[in-house]
Amino acid sequence: MAVPGGLSRASLGVAERLPVADHEENRHMGTPERPTAAAGGGPRRLPMSQLFRRNRPEEGDQAPPPTLVASTGIVCTLAGCSNDTARPCAYRDGRGRACGAVYCPEHGVSTDGKFYCRRHAGVLRAVGAQETPQGGLPDVDNRAPSLVSWIARDLDANVRRLLSGAARPGESVIADETVHVARDFSRKARWEQSWRLVDHTGQILKVTIQVFEENDSLVRVHVGSGVIADAVPPWIVHRTEDSDVATDTAHRQRFYLWLDESIFMAVDRFRTERQRLN
Numbered sequence: 594m595a596v597p598g599g600l601s602r603a604s605l606g607v608a609e610r611l612p613v614a615d616h617e618e619n620r621h622m623g624t625p626e627r628p629t630a631a632a633g634g635g636p637r638r639l640p641m642s643q644l645f646r647r648n649r650p651e652e653g654d655q656a657p658p659p660t661l662v663a664s665t666g667i668v669c670t671l672a673g674c675s676n677d678t679a680r681p682c683a684y685r686d687g688r689g690r691a692c693g694a695v696y697c698p699e700h701g702v703s704t705d706g707k708f709y710c711r712r713h714a715g716v717l718r719a720v721g722a723q724e725t726p727q728g729g730l731p732d733v734d735n736r737a738p739s740l741v742s743w744i745a746r747d748l749d750a751n752v753r754r755l756l757s758g759a760a761r762p763g764e765s766v767i768a769d770e771t772v773h774v775a776r777d778f779s780r781k782a783r784w785e786q787s788w789r790l791v792d793h794t795g796q797i798l799k800v801t802i803q804v805f806e807e808n809d810s811l812v813r814v815h816v817g818s819g820v821i822a823d824a825v826p827p828w829i830v831h832r833t834e835d836s837d838v839a840t841d842t843a844h845r846q847r848f849y850l851w852l853d854e855s856i857f858m859a860v861d862r863f864r865t866e867r868q869r870l871n
């Protein structure tokens with residue numbers, strides 16, 4: 594995956610582009626509140642800001658070329674689409690409930706021989722299509738896994754770089770490939786994805802993105818034993834609105850910049866403290 598040491602210059606142009614309505618979480622970007630910081634301040638202009646660029650594959654670019662699809666007699670439910678080639682989403686959650694969404698091939702996703710709405714294709718990607726988590730797939734209306742996955746993919750390159758930068762000889766960085774569920778004492782579920790700095794004796798530092806099932810819009814970031822960020826992403830603040838609103842690139846970038854910097858400062862504190870102790 595990402596090589597520590599930064600992104601290539603060629604990738605920077607891509608980073609500024611936004612996918613157009615290609616992702617459930619991305620479709621309803623409104624005018625967000627500034628993310629609230631759990632510890633110390635919002636976005637800040639640091640020189641290192643220059644290093645933080647988003648670089649992710651654009652799923653929207655992978656739309657299949659138009660092919661002739663036989664009519665199913667069912668009209669796609671996406672607003673503005675009149676294709677009568679729609680099929681139901683094949684998603685079934687751990688309680689056996691079906692999704693109910695009906696989309697044409699253009700507005701759904703085919704994967705592993707099955708057809709899903711984009712949202713549930715995202716959930717399967719988040720939890721890993723190969724293995725079904727204990728208790729079955731997440732509830733049909735649960736956005737937590739895909740939100741964790743979305744944020745983790747965006748932070749991945751920087752978190753790997755920061756942890757690699759803090760590593761000593763013999764230590765390495767291990768990253769979760771997918772989102773997984775964890776439960777607290779009262780069986781409350783949360784979805785998580787982590788990066789770990791490890792050596793042969795075990796874990797040294799862990800960075801975790803976490804979203805609780807009962808509040809699936811709040812993103813929490815842990816570094817070590819501390820919560821360093823608690824925020825509702827700007828594109829979710831207004832996601833209850835029905836219509837797509839203008840994409841606010843500046844707010845989105847500021848949100849990620851703030852997360853990147855919060856993680857940077859926490860990892861840097863860890864590194865400084867460690868040096869002091871030796």
Ligand SMILES: [Zn+2]
Nearest residue numbers: 669674697700
């Ligand atoms: Zn359609």
Ligand SMILES: [Zn+2]
Nearest residue numbers: 682692710713
């Ligand atoms: Zn679905």
